[in-house]
Amino acid sequence: MRSLLAVLLAIEFRFALALFKVHTPKVPVTAVHGQYTVLRCSFTTLGESSLQMLIISWQRAETEELVYSYYYGKEQLSRQSPQYSGRTSLFPEEFKRGNASVKLDQVRPEDAGQYKCFVSNAQGSGEGIVSLIFAExxxxxxxxxxxxxxxxxxxxxxxxxxxxxxxxxxxxxxxxxxxxxxxxxxx
Structure with a gap:
């Protein structure tokens, strides 16, 4: 009986991992100098239990420079790149809806490039890439x-x-x- 329960739990765990996905837009985000922009990223969520052990990390894809990091239930910005200090935030009230988007304030020309959104929780982990282009x-x-x-x-x-x-x-x-x-x- 215990071995059957263990097998069922293993199957359920693998099924949950297969369902976990991270989604980012296929089209680039266009930003205007001095304004804010939102880099969109969402993940599969199955209720409050999937928020346990939630990790959200945003990095520059080219340099792996840390843009924003969230784990242990709060932002972890000690290793954040100085370029992004005080200019980034998440939407914690939206985590339960699977929203891992990051808001970038006071956009600068050097912000253009590719960003990696990494999300991990009890269901699994995944990542997606968002391209940011700079408008006139x-x-x-x-x-x-x-x-x-x-x-x-x-x-x-x-x-x-x-x-x-x-x-x-x-x-x-x-x-x-x-x-x-x-x-x-x-x-």
Whole structure:
């Protein structure tokens, strides 16, 4: 009887391991300078029991530089890269839904690259890769838009001035025509 129970537990454990998956987006995440972005990562969860022994680790895929680490029920940032200090956080209230996403504040150009999300719990472990691309600086976009708007306004003012000059010239020509017909001259 005990051996049957042991076999069933082993089968259940292997089945739970087979079900455990880590999911990350296939498309790159686009970030804007100075803004925050969320690198999405989710994992299979089977209720509160799967949160026991939960480990979440985010690293740069290229360098294995530690971006964020969570285990023993709290963040573990003593080995975190200084580049990410004070700029990263998880969503602990979302763990029960299988959310291991990390929020990255004040995005910088050097943040572009690939990130590895590693998740482990009593059900198993897995990892996924998230690519972060850096968009044009927001200030550059605003500056370019301001120049475009300024150019449109200058063009509109130029057109209005041309219309006024043509109207004045036509009025003057019509007055000169009327005066010449009356026999008077303009000096």
């Amino acid at each position: 600086w927001k200030t550059e976009v605003l500056t370019r838009n301001r120049w475009i708007i300024a150019g449109v306004l200058v063009a509109a003012e130029f057109i209005i001035i041309l219309i006024l000059i043509v109207a004045v010239c036509q009025k003057r020509a019509s007055l000169e025509n009327g005066i010449k017909q009356d026999g008077l001259s303009i000096t």
